[in-house]
Amino acid sequence: MKETFRIIRLFSEFTNPFKIVSGGILMGILAFIVALVLVILLRRYMLVPRRYPVLKYIAWTYFLLLPLLAGFFGFKWGLFSSLRKDIKQHTSTYIEHIPASFDDQTSGAIRAFFKDDITHYTSNQLIDTAAEIIYRQYYATLDKQALLKDKSNMLVNFIVGITKGKGVAYFMKRSIHKLLSEKAGLDEDVSKDLMASRIDEIIKAGLFAKIILIQLDHFLQGVQKGILVTFFLILLIPVIEILIAHYLHRKKIKAEIQ
Numbered sequence: 060m061k062e063t064f065r066i067i068r069l070f071s072e073f074t075n076p077f078k079i080v081s082g083g084i085l086m087g088i089l090a091f092i093v094a095l096v097l098v099i100l101l102r103r104y105m106l107v108p109r110r111y112p113v114l115k116y117i118a119w120t121y122f123l124l125l126p127l128l129a130g131f132f133g134f135k136w137g138l139f140s141s142l143r144k145d146i147k148q149h150t151s152t153y154i155e156h157i158p159a160s161f162d163d164q165t166s167g168a169i170r171a172f173f174k175d176d177i178t179h180y181t182s183n184q185l186i187d188t189a190a191e192i193i194y195r196q197y198y199a200t201l202d203k204q205a206l207l208k209d210k211s212n213m214l215v216n217f218i219v220g221i222t223k224g225k226g227v228a229y230f231m232k233r234s235i236h237k238l239l240s241e242k243a244g245l246d247e248d249v250s251k252d253l254m255a256s257r258i259d260e261i262i263k264a265g266l267f268a269k270i271i272l273i274q275l276d277h278f279l280q281g282v283q284k285g286i287l288v289t290f291f292l293i294l295l296i297p298v299i300e301i302l303i304a305h306y307l308h309r310k311k312i313k314a315e316i317q
Contacts, residue, residue, distance in 0.1 A: 079141040086137025091130030098122050107304050114304065121297055132290040136283055143279050150272060165196045166262045189258055190235040197231075197270055234273045238266065 098105065098121060105122075109115045172192055239258060 075145055079138060079145055082141025082144075083134045083136075083138035086140065087130045087134030090133025090136075091126045094126040094129035095122075098125050104305070105301055107301070107308050109304050110307060114300075117300070118304075125294075125297065128290070128293065132286055136286045139279050139283050139286070143276055143283075146272060146275060146279075150268070164200055165193055165267065166259050168192050168196045169258055169262065186236060186239050190232055190239060193235050193239075193262070193266070193270075194232050197267065200267075231270065231274065234277075235270060238269060 102122070106118055109118060169189060169192060172188065239261065
């Protein structure tokens with residue numbers, strides 16, 4: 060939970076913290092109510108007779124613990140869901156906070172590449188290579204910015220920390236390729252000069268900020284999935300206990316009939 064609020068606090072400069080927290084609270088309340096209704100409706104199955112008294116008491120605690128558990132994880136899931144929505148609504152704010160030098164350096168690297176002999180490249184290969192150059196320049200710039208140890212670089216340090224690994228690298232290269240090819244209409248029929256011009260326009264239009272936002276959304280989506288997985292794994296414990304209780308109860312009834 061401490062890590063959750065650290066992330067919220069980190070983005071508070073760019074987003075609306077009240078809106079994010081209120082979204083989490085609403086989702087938590089909704090999850091609590093849904094879980095409470097479900098345990099009441101399923102009370103016959105949950106309160107099946109147990110062999111040991113302690114298990115009977117545990118079964119009764121499900122009526123309180125399960126809704127509270129659902130409310131807690133619903134709150135956390137709602138926080139990150141609201142954060143993702145709020146970040147998308149404040150895209151222009153993020154772009155304003157990205158130094159112009161970031162895009163200038165990337166643009167310079169792309170221009171240098173297109174000055175070389177690229178006649179043997181297909182248009183698709185050029186897009187792939189451009190995406191690779193942008194990806195490398197992106198991380199090189201982030202690493203340099205993170206080393207400044209400035210207070211305003213907390214978000215940069217956070218991004219650097221969550222974007223290590225081959226899986227993230229593949230995702231980012233694919234995302235950059237998509238931005239270049241689909242968003243700007245780059246395909247095999249586009250000339251090399253026009254492609255260079257369009258890529259340069261995309262970079263200067265805030266490509267760096269868009270890459271960061273894609274990464275953040277990918278990371279936060281992963282956090283949401285992790286919250287759901289954790290919740291259902293914990294939920295397995297009472298579910299398995301109830302299933303075992305039902306099995307033993309039916310077995311006991313069959314034995315008594317015989």
